[in-house]
Amino acid sequence: MRENKNHAPETLEKSLDSTLESVDSAEELAVGVAQRAGFDEDDLMKIGMAVRESMVNAVVHGNRYNAHKKVRLLVTHSPERFTIRIADEGEGFDAASIPDPLAPENLMRTSGRGIFLIRSFMDEFEMRHREPQGTEVTLVKYVVSK
């Protein structure tokens, strides 16, 4: 939950390389903005983890570590919503094809929990195909004034 303390709106936009270092950078940057926006420790953890999982999807599954492809990170916030957009230049994938990680037959799978965790930690999650190619995810955390 965010405290309402007249935090100035802040926008951050970055073009990042398709590397694991970018995953760390994006998480750090987004959490920094969220911290300045007044979110508490619990929400900062959730936002950071959702960004990390989204960045891993973009770098590893989207751009497949391709040095010629970038990941775009956009963080904005209004008085009501804290929004993060992460876009890759990959070939895209069908989120519906990911098996339910909570189904008993999938519990012992070693992967496939990233999007589930993002949905668990954020208030809104949307994934869309970009033209000519790529995937963009939008993560939203509601700002609730105390």
Place this chain on the structure above:
Amino acid sequence: MSVKLNTRQVGDVSVVDVAGRITLGEGSSALRDLLREMVGKGEKKILLNLGDVSYIDSSGIGELVSGFTTVTNSGGQLKLLNLNKRVKDLLQITKLYTVFDVHEDEAGAVRSFA
């Protein structure tokens, strides 16, 4: 800091003190390599002390599951010790908390292998 792994012996139980981050890349692969090496040496009783784990992501969770499966398939047991709130919450929302044998006290955890 990425992950730091220290192995010690308590009776016939191998305790692995894990500190730092178990995330995609160095952190999760180091844990995977260590557990495979221990299984390769025939170690059957492995206790992962996660008390100093500051961060774990879905890849790290996957490594815990993978380690559990590897040890179990070799006829051994892998148990978890000292989960902090963050790790515990993650295992609970992913419904893995009941899959693992989780302990809060090292002596009790060691005894439970008997």
